[in-house]
Amino acid sequence: MKRIDAWVTYLQVAPLALVFLLFLVVPILTIVVVSFFDYNTTSIIPAFLIQNYEELLLSPVTWQTYLQTLEFTVITWALTLVIGFTIAYFLAFHVRSATWQTVLFLVCTIPFWTSNIIRMISWIPFLGRNGLLNTALLHLGVIHQPLEFLLFSDFAVVLAYVHLYTLFMVVPIFNSMMRIDRSLLEAALDAGASGWQTLWNVIIPLCKPGIAIGSIFVVTIVMGDFVTVRLMSGGQTASVGLMMMNAMSLLQYPAAAANAVVLLILVLTTVAAMMRVVDIRKEL
Amino acid sequence: MKKNGRRKPAFWLLAAFFALFVLFLYGPTITIVILSFQGPSGGLTFPMRGVSVHWFGNLFEKQMVGDFAGSFERSMILGFVTMIVTVLVSFSAGLAFRKRFTGSTLVFYLAIASLIVPSILISLGIGLLYRVLGLDAAWYSSAFGAHLTWTLPFGLLIMFAVFNRFDRRYEEAARDLGATSWQTVRHVIVPILLPSLIGVGLFGFTLSYDEFARSLYTSGTFNTLPLEIYGMTTNVTTPVLYALGTVTTGVSFLVIALALVSTVILRRRRARYGSDAGKAA
Numbered sequence: 108m109k110r111i112d113a114w115v116t117y118l119q120v121a122p123l124a125l126v127f128l129l130f131l132v133v134p135i136l137t138i139v140v141v142s143f144f145d146y147n148t149t150s151i152i153p154a155f156l157i158q159n160y161e162e163l164l165l166s167p168v169t170w171q172t173y174l175q176t177l178e179f180t181v182i183t184w185a186l187t188l189v190i191g192f193t194i195a196y197f198l199a200f201h202v203r204s205a206t207w208q209t210v211l212f213l214v215c216t217i218p219f220w221t222s223n224i225i226r227m228i229s230w231i232p233f234l235g236r237n238g239l240l241n242t243a244l245l246h247l248g249v250i251h252q253p254l255e256f257l258l259f260s261d262f263a264v265v266l267a268y269v270h271l272y273t274l275f276m277v278v279p280i281f282n283s284m285m286r287i288d289r290s291l292l293e294a295a296l297d298a299g300a301s302g303w304q305t306l307w308n309v310i311i312p313l314c315k316p317g318i319a320i321g322s323i324f325v326v327t328i329v330m331g332d333f334v335t336v337r338l339m340s341g342g343q344t345a346s347v348g349l350m351m352m353n354a355m356s357l358l359q360y361p362a363a364a365a366n367a368v369v370l371l372i373l374v375l376t377t378v379a380a381m382m383r384v385v386d387i388r389k390e391l
Numbered sequence: 392m393k394k395n396g397r398r399k400p401a402f403w404l405l406a407a408f409f410a411l412f413v414l415f416l417y418g419p420t421i422t423i424v425i426l427s428f429q430g431p432s433g434g435l436t437f438p439m440r441g442v443s444v445h446w447f448g449n450l451f452e453k454q455m456v457g458d459f460a461g462s463f464e465r466s467m468i469l470g471f472v473t474m475i476v477t478v479l480v481s482f483s484a485g486l487a488f489r490k491r492f493t494g495s496t497l498v499f500y501l502a503i504a505s506l507i508v509p510s511i512l513i514s515l516g517i518g519l520l521y522r523v524l525g526l527d528a529a530w531y532s533s534a535f536g537a538h539l540t541w542t543l544p545f546g547l548l549i550m551f552a553v554f555n556r557f558d559r560r561y562e563e564a565a566r567d568l569g570a571t572s573w574q575t576v577r578h579v580i581v582p583i584l585l586p587s588l589i590g591v592g593l594f595g596f597t598l599s600y601d602e603f604a605r606s607l608y609t610s611g612t613f614n615t616l617p618l619e620i621y622g623m624t625t626n627v628t629t630p631v632l633y634a635l636g637t638v639t640t641g642v643s644f645l646v647i648a649l650a651l652v653s654t655v656i657l658r659r660r661r662a663r664y665g666s667d668a669g670k671a672a
Contacts (some may be wrong), residue, residue, distance in 0.1 A: 113492065116492050120483070120495075121489070122480045123483070124501070127502065128500040131501060131508070131540050135508070137516050138512065156437045194410055196405070197405040197406065197409050201401070214413060217415070217644075218420070220597035220602065221420070221597070221640050222600075222601040222618055222620070222638075224620050225620065226419065228620075229420050232420060232422050232436045233419055237437075270416070273412075291631065323507060324506075327507045328509070329506075333604070351511060355515070360519060360522070367511075370509065371508065371509075371512055374507065
């Protein structure tokens with residue numbers, strides 16, 4: 108009987124494991140293998156070269172691009188964290204009825220289920236040269252020339268990141284906050300802590316797992332992004348993802364693969380560092 | 392934090408911040424919905440030059456934009472199949488993870504890895520794999536697999552959260568009454584978890600329907616909808632782009648509304664037909 112049970116369990120998990128094996132593990136291994144291949148203008152040639160890595164790591168362009176991507180990551184992380192925390196804090200501690208909490212939480216979540224590309228495009232009428240913001244500022248007399256940096260700039264890229272990914276902070280932080288025993292807050296109040304002291308010494312430490320999970324999502328997404336940078340910077344700014352895309356369009360698959368391996372190592376190291384703060388299995 | 396006490400100033404400050412955030416989330420989308428009804432001579436920004444459905448009509452003319460109808464159909468089919476498979480596979484894996492088995496930690500970390508490995512690497516890897524094997528990538532094979540690597544981790548994590556809160560006494564009661572394991576799953580577990588399964592389905596459909604990065608090198612000859620939209624952003628400068636945005640977002644909202652309404656109906660029915668234990672007059 109025990110043996111049959113064990114078999115049933117394995118059968119139940121097999122489809123999931125198979126998908127991850129075929130479409131995650133094998134493809135990543137393929138990237139690693141191909142990154143050592145040789146290539147010419149028409150085809151890739153099986154070989155074992157470290158030339159792809161040499162060319163990549165010795166180019167100053169690579170380092171600049173990685174720095175640029177890291178800069179976007181840090182700025183986006185800081186902004187989404189502050190905004191996401193504030194929103195979650197409002198929902199968890201200031202909205203009193205459970206129904207309202209659910210409704211407002213859903214209001215924040217619904218855009219996540221709609222198309223990211225459409226949401227990026229939808230900034231055009233707002234930020235464009237003749238967009239709403241420029242028109243309004245001109246009418247108010249704040250500016251005399253339309254602002255050019257609004258659309259197709261680094262500003263637009265960060266704005267789109269915050270627009271698209273703050274939700275990834277809100278949900279896990281809200282989840283952490285809802286688990287905080289409310290009597291702890293009363294205890295802090297009774298012990299004479301001010302609102303800020305309670306926030307800093309009680310709530311934030313107890314939200315650490317949520318903050319870590321949200322940070323992992325935001326950081327990994329921004330590090331691997333290329334669509335947002337491509338669309339919102341109008342092709343003026345580089346990112347690691349775009350670099351790979353360019354190599355792919357030139358059919359330099361091994362070069363793209365080498366870059367992918369470097370990015371993967373960077374992402375995994377960052378996530379490993381963040382995972383030290385949190386045991387994800389305990390958070391569900 | 393007294394109930395019914397007067398609101399503190401902090402509340403109003405935070406409420407104003409929240410309202411601004413919601414405006415920030417929805418404002419741009421509302422803008423393009425309005426602009427998609429531009430008159431035939433209107434442009435990408437305000438002012439509105441008349442009101443018409445000209446650009447929606449334009450969307451369905453073959454020569455104007457690439458292949459809207461075809462890519463829309465492909466994305467709908469792919470989203471639907473991804474949804475079904477995501478629900479079945481996540482639910483089945485969720486059942487398995489309630490027991491300890493060799494390799495459970497490995498599978499769990501694979502799911503986490505599937506979430507955090509950047510989408511472009513999955514796309515690139517599957518694209519390269521098909522190339523090395525000499526297979527043709529297609530939206531119904533390689534892109535389907537790529538989408539599952541994104542939807543299944545979400546499905547699995549939701550199932551974990553749900554099963555952690557599941558009262559196993561229902562199952563034991565069913566077994567004590569002589570139900571087989573299949574009957575227990577079919578008549579006890581599934582009905583109780585149905586709202587959450589709908590939630591998993593919602594993730595399955597919408598994440599696949601909107602996925603760009605994981606489709607990029609895996610779709611082969613025929614585009615899915617997000618690829619088509621991306622192509623349009625570089626060469627279309629008329630409000631037909633917004634019409635496409637309105638239609639796409641409309642479909643997403645319809646699916647979200649369907650999921651939410653059915654969840655609410657299920658909960659209501661449960662409240663009505665549920666146990667009346669302890670409620671005797």
